[in-house]
Amino acid sequence: MIQDTVLVVTLVLMGAIVAAFLFVAINAKNDGGEYAPIQGRAYAIRSKLFWVLVVAGVLITTVTTLDLPYAATRGEMAGVDKQIDINGKQWYWEIADTSAKVGETVVFNVSAGDVTHGLGVYDQDMRIIGQTQAMPGYANSLKLTFDKPGNYKLMCMEYCGVAHHAMVSDFTVTE
Ligand SMILES: [Cu+2]
Incomplete structure (x- = not known):
């Protein structure tokens, strides 16, 4: 059933988000290290991720609306x-x-x-x-x-x- 698949995928993604938050919370205690290089790397990842999400969003929207019964x-x-x-x-x-x-x-x-x-x-x-x-x-x-x-x-x-x-x-x- 597609509903079951959607539920599992949703739970997995929610788990990933929770894991990311936990990782950040646990590692937030170490305040050592320079902030600027980390920020630079994070921004590079973020700008790539933005376009990945845009492309994924367009693809998913297109594929999932093609099958509407209208x-x-x-x-x-x-x-x-x-x-x-x-x-x-x-x-x-x-x-x-x-x-x-x-x-x-x-x-x-x-x-x-x-x-x-x-x-x-x-x-x-x-x-x-x-x-x-x-x-x-x-x-x-x-x-x-x-x-x-x-x-x-x-x-x-x-x-x-x-x-x-x-x-x-x-x-x-x-x-
Ligand atoms: Cu009626």
Whole structure:
């Protein structure tokens, strides 16, 4: 799971920062030595590190945003197996088709008939795999590929009135 990887990487990096602080704190007791040469070296490292971080930041941002499921909103329909219209209303979903096959790439064209709703798609472990706003007069397209069979849930993610919590529908993915 990507969340677990992110957690481990975060903990490792936090550990590295803590170790750096401890190293500085422990070594701060020695006040011997000239400050200027150390400062010179530190500034040289810092200016290199700055550019490393800039390049890393641009690369990481680019790579991690390429995979956002909103390509369909920009009209990119290559590799799409089916499109399903979904209309949110107080307090139910009108869904043109409630099933897909494993491996299929589906584009949900999401709109709303009264007030603003939010469509969240959850897998069988109740992990959210995609979401988009459902707005009257607009169609937002959410592109998802279903890798695992099972019973998925479509739930409203925007408070829309007293029965908001009841806006739950099933979506079945078969082998
Ligand atoms: Cu709602």
